[in-house]
Amino acid sequence: MKYLSEINAFERRMRRAPLSVNAQLLWYKLMQFDNRLNWEPQFQIDNNRLCYLFGTKISKSVMTAARAELIEDGLLIFTPGVRGKPSTYRLVSVEGLEAPELAPDLEPGDFLGEVREDPTTYFGYTEALSLEAQEITEKLWAEFLPSEKPTPGDVRDVFFCLMHQERKEDGTFEMTFPEDRKGLLAYAFDQARQRGAVNWKYVSAVLRRLGQRGINTVEEARDYEDTRRTP
Numbered sequence: 257m258k259y260l261s262e263i264n265a266f267e268r269r270m271r272r273a274p275l276s277v278n279a280q281l282l283w284y285k286l287m288q289f290d291n292r293l294n295w296e297p298q299f300q301i302d303n304n305r306l307c308y309l310f311g312t313k314i315s316k317s318v319m320t321a322a323r324a325e326l327i328e329d330g331l332l333i334f335t336p337g338v339r340g341k342p343s344t345y346r347l348v349s350v351e352g353l354e355a356p357e358l359a360p361d362l363e364p365g366d367f368l369g370e371v372r373e374d375p376t377t378y379f380g381y382t383e384a385l386s387l388e389a390q391e392i393t394e395k396l397w398a399e400f401l402p403s404e405k406p407t408p409g410d411v412r413d414v415f416f417c418l419m420h421q422e423r424k425e426d427g428t429f430e431m432t433f434p435e436d437r438k439g440l441l442a443y444a445f446d447q448a449r450q451r452g453a454v455n456w457k458y459v460s461a462v463l464r465r466l467g468q469r470g471i472n473t474v475e476e477a478r479d480y481e482d483t484r485r486t487p
Contacts, residue, residue, distance in 0.1 A: 258351070259287070262351055265351040279326055286309075297470075300343065301342055330468065333345070333346040334346075348468060352472075379431070380431030380432075389411050392433070394406060396441070396442065400448070413456060417441050418433040418437045419431055440466060440472070444459045
């Protein structure tokens with residue numbers, strides 16, 4: 257995980273659909289804990305230690321309720337422990353969830369108000385990236401929606417699906433469109449075409465499922481397809 261990217265995505269999600277203060281605090285504490293473990297895919301921690309992480313006097317029932325919110329929101333995968341074995345936690349990438357969810361059910365010209373933010377306000381934004389987003393959008397539409405023209409909103413959606421921010425050693429930010437994200441976006445459009453549903457709602461659902469499964473490349477997506485078909 258990229259710590260800063262995850263925090264930015266989490267804050268965007270909380271502006272749109274905020275969880276309780278305790279649930280948000282628990283997410284941050286779990287992120288810090290996993291960061292100290294060098295981003296283990298999953299980790300174990302008992303309830304007493306988890307309560308201690310809060311740094312305040314908090315009951316197990318309050319902690320359990322906060323955990324349930326994260327699970328319900330799709331941000332945490334939790335496996336209860338057994339006697340002598342702590343529970344297992346797996347943080348779901350919020351960045352992976354948020355990128356595709358910025359675009360569902362768009363109407364032409366809809367800026368999505370609180371959800372959509374101006375790309376130019378993001379650290380690392382460049383005009384070159386804006387032009388690249390336009391070019392990629394036009395290629396997608398030529399391939400998957402040849403009878404339609406993309407709207408400015410479509411270009412923004414493509415931008416946010418592809419963007420990746422990284423803080424460099426000198427403290428400045430670099431924004432890029434990773435090739436893996438480009439490939440997965442095209443893959444999602446292709447999946448939508450196979451189902452006869454080339455629209456942002458379906459494309460977003462495909463990307464969301466990929467993120468939930470920890471799939472980051474087209475190759476991984478194809479491998480997952482093959483696994484599902486194997487009897």
